[in-house]
Amino acid sequence: MSASDPARAWPDAALTRVPYWLYQDEANYRTELRRIFEGPTWSFVCLEADLQHRGDFRTTFVGEMPVLVVRGEDGVIHAFENRCAHRGALISLDDQGTAKHFQCVYHAWTYDLQGNLTGIAFEKGSHGRGGMPPSFSKAAHGPRKLETAILHGLVFASLCPDAPSIEAYLGEEIVGRVARVLRRPIRVLGRFVQALPNNWKLYVENVKDTYHASLLHAFFGTFRITRLTQGGGILVSPDGGHHASYTIDRADDRSSTAYREQGIRSERQDYRLADPSLLDSVDEFGDGIQLQILTVFPGFVLQQIQNCLAVRQVLPKGLDAMELHWTYFGFADDTAEMRTRRLRQLNLVGPAGYVSMEDGCVGGFVSRGAAAAGDEVSVVNMGGDGTESAETRATEASVRGFWKAYRRYMGH
């Protein structure tokens, strides 16, 4: 594929029509890894709470690149490619741990906590024979290092030294929406991985798509956690790539009949919970916002659904597969009552979530539905053709925003 191939070009300059070959073209996928994930973007890699002490590390990915994230002897968080400079084997085979240094299992080359090559087994050979040439410079060899940035306890990494600061990358409004949720030290409550049978972009679009939330997810609609007739809106960053959508409960919505009048499946009057303690929530941020979904381009989600908090990391795993890495969390100073409330509300999200279960399969439905439609286009026209912030969620502005940023990085 190339942008110059007429069969593989965007239909026109507008963002309202998205060709399906973008999810199906292997060469385009390889270009995405290079220009987006390894380009001047920021990828979430872990929580600062995961690396409390010097030597604490986690392994993760930026795109498909394996990455080690470590709190160094200097107390600073470093990130480098999890690839030995010698023959390319993984340096660390653990998900997390604490280390004084790292040693590749293959030939025992050693690295410090910042990813500098510090030791080579039999560097001088044995009995005066073999070994590395005296001219070999350890300083000139090492895994690629990434820039790191911490934003309210979230650790981001970028392979591109020219990337803007994380604050400039996100813009003031989105930074404010991150700060709104992450005001206190985090405590991790659990982690799960959800393997999805679709291209990574289909999931990112789904998260940005405020239009579908109360239509696909009957649980949301019926219990008025979020409905398009409720108050709220959507913020889209100026470059289009990042967004935050939010819902505010409004008394006048309780009698709204818009869903029933349109015969929408997700409105089911007969559905009541036997144990409504699941929905017993408190306004812990003091602003009446019941739900906030925030994305950072290309693949990060910060979620507040009532008191149910999580971060999600979107990791591409080939053209037709991805993993969603969920980290559920609360705050270190949560009361026992608040912790129980969060554990109950976590039923809403994740692979078995009352409201997010469908998001696990709908990307696969698109992949299968559009399998033969590479030259056709999908329609992204709700709310017009712009990418501006709006006081409604009956819009696809943030999905168009994603494509605006995507096209800029890709050069489409």
Place this chain on the structure above:
Amino acid sequence: MEPADPSRIAKLNADYARAIDDDRLEDWPTFFAESCLYTITSADNHRQGLPAGLMYADSKGMLHDRVAALRKANIYERQTYRHLVGLTAILDEKDSSTITETPFLVVRIMRDGRMDLFATGRYLDALVEEAGALKFRERLVVCDSSRIDTLLAIPL
């Protein structure tokens, strides 16, 4: 002690698996005590003492709600499970409960005929005698893997 009778425990586990695999989900809550806890987690989370579950029900009402949501609200492709439940190890008797561990394996069969090994793990149970029957006061489902394919709709 009567609740620790291995044949009664085996029958409870067999009946539980059959109810789910036969799509009699409405019967699923009846295997639990009035006061109960059901969660699904991973071996990693369990080892690290992380409390969150993929499903988390700390009342019988929540079990009924899970079934109601699957029947009335949630969208997922038609699928069934086949549980293979292994031999139960009886570990302890405490607080009038019998503590047991039972390994399981679940194959998921999708509507297009695809069959996959969907989950393996162990049930960590606390069993009690209630109204003349053996019930789960706690059933902690510890999956060996933290990775779930697509979605987890039907309980394990």
